[in-house]
Amino acid sequence: MPKKTGISHEELRRVNTSALLTWVHHNGPTTRARLTRELGLNRSTIGDLTSLLCDTGLVQELRPDQVDVEGVQVRRSGRPSLVVSPRPDVGVLALMLDVDRIVAGLFGLGGELSERRERRHQPGVHEVGQVVESATQMCREVLRARPDMAVLAVGVSVPGLVRSSDSLVHFAPNLGWTDVQFVDLLSSALALPVSVGNDADLGVLAEHLYGAAVGSSEVAYVGGTVGIGGGFLVHGQPLRGAEGYSGEVGHLTVDPDGHECRCGSRGCWETKIGANQLLASAGRLTGGGLAAVEEVVQAAVRGDEEAGAALDHAAYWLGFGMRALVRLFNPEVVVLGGTLGQVLEARHGRVLETLHERDGIDFAQNVSVRAGALGSDGPMLGAAEVALAPLLADPVSVMSAYREGNGAA
Ligand SMILES: [Zn+2]
Numbered sequence: 001m002p003k004k005t006g007i008s009h010e011e012l013r014r015v016n017t018s019a020l021l022t023w024v025h026h027n028g029p030t031t032r033a034r035l036t037r038e039l040g041l042n043r044s045t046i047g048d049l050t051s052l053l054c055d056t057g058l059v060q061e062l063r064p065d066q067v068d069v070e071g072v073q074v075r076r077s078g079r080p081s082l083v084v085s086p087r088p089d090v091g092v093l094a095l096m097l098d099v100d101r102i103v104a105g106l107f108g109l110g111g112e113l114s115e116r117r118e119r120r121h122q123p124g125v126h127e128v129g130q131v132v133e134s135a136t137q138m139c140r141e142v143l144r145a146r147p148d149m150a151v152l153a154v155g156v157s158v159p160g161l162v163r164s165s166d167s168l169v170h171f172a173p174n175l176g177w178t179d180v181q182f183v184d185l186l187s188s189a190l191a192l193p194v195s196v197g198n199d200a201d202l203g204v205l206a207e208h209l210y211g212a213a214v215g216s217s218e219v220a221y222v223g224g225t226v227g228i229g230g231g232f233l234v235h236g237q238p239l240r241g242a243e244g245y246s247g248e249v250g251h252l253t254v255d256p257d258g259h260e261c262r263c264g265s266r267g268c269w270e271t272k273i274g275a276n277q278l279l280a281s282a283g284r285l286t287g288g289g290l291a292a293v294e295e296v297v298q299a300a301v302r303g304d305e306e307a308g309a310a311l312d313h314a315a316y317w318l319g320f321g322m323r324a325l326v327r328l329f330n331p332e333v334v335v336l337g338g339t340l341g342q343v344l345e346a347r348h349g350r351v352l353e354t355l356h357e358r359d360g361i362d363f364a365q366n367v368s369v370r371a372g373a374l375g376s377d378g379p380m381l382g383a384a385e386v387a388l389a390p391l392l393a394d395p396v397s398v399m400s401a402y403r404e405g406n407g408a409a
Pocket of ligand 1: 250251252261262263264265266268
């Protein structure tokens with residue numbers, strides 16, 4: 001007979017503090033009464049957990065007039081009911097390596113971005129040492145701007161294949177990187193724990209928690225600017241693959257006679273819908289990212305035919321490739337991030353017309369296609385979420401260890 005195992009007091013406390021902190025982190029300031037309902041715990045347990053997390057410095061109790069909180073009515077007389085709020089002065093650094101830029105930001109509990117720095121790469125230069133140096137400088141700058149903040153870790157978004165066993169950046173074609181151990185390079189420079197993830201995997205996570213896919217468990221996300229990647233949620237869980245490399249939809253061949261791709265193949269989806277292809281076919285300089293694509297959209301509105309034709313072309317191929325994704329994954333929602341969201345908004349009808357092809361069965365009948373709600377910073381928010389995961393899983397131990405490591409009791 002299997003031995004009966006119970007849950008120790010410590011394990012119970014870990015699970016409950018994790019549930020409470022995760023709830024207020026994702027949903028914002030919440031009354032004790034609502035926490036009681038949402039977490040299925042009694043009032044005194046919620047009271048004890050709140051006190052413990054207050055003492056640990058992870059939440060604070062505020063009067064409702066001090067925070068913006070839904071569904072709280074200020075009592076006319078007597079003591080107002082307090083709301084439990086995540087502490088925005090505890091958080092993580094997030095770093096987004098794009099093909100054309102590096103972005104660094106500080107995120108507090110509650111998901112608020114408090115400091116943000118953006119720097120363009122030297123044109124065409126993605127040498128690893130140089131990128132690490134730039135990223136380190138930017139992170140230090142951001143940290144110096146908020147000396148009051150407890151920063152526990154760093155999350156990094158990379159446009160490439162990231163091996164799940166050890167976070168090795170196995171292949172990032174648009175950076176020209178093969179087998180780069182970015183985690184080690186950055187963590188030794190910053191003396192903080194570092195996690196690295198694929199930009200589209202982080203994008204789908206952020207859109208699911210905070211953006212266009214909240215409440216959906218079957219989600220296909222396609223995002224990017226120059227490079228295009230995919231991230232998928234299946235039953236609410238991220239699809240990873242054996243090594244962590246699933247979802248590289250930008251390198252699905254859609255046109256065997258198409259242009260050569262940075263991955264070495266030909267006619268990949270990203271050579272049809274990537275930002276640089278759109279800019280080139282609109283007669284613009286490549287490399288301008290979202291701002292340059294926005295200029296093309298505005299020019300098309302004003303009647304610029306070359307810009308309009310370029311958008312039509314990108315919209316057709318966007319719908320064409322989405323057909324395959326819809327057949328493969330049967331998602332509830334397809335979220336288009338980065339410049340793809342701009343293409344969708346500018347050419348909604350054409351994208352959907354191509355997706356719902358007229359011949360044969362329409363597999364996309366019940367699929368909702370949406371632009372990402374988090375703009376191009378979505379993957380950075382996802383990177384912050386991954387960096388916060390250890391704290392959310394075991395709030396008291398992780399915070400105590402941090403304070404000990406920083407010489408405070
Ligand atoms: Zn390719």
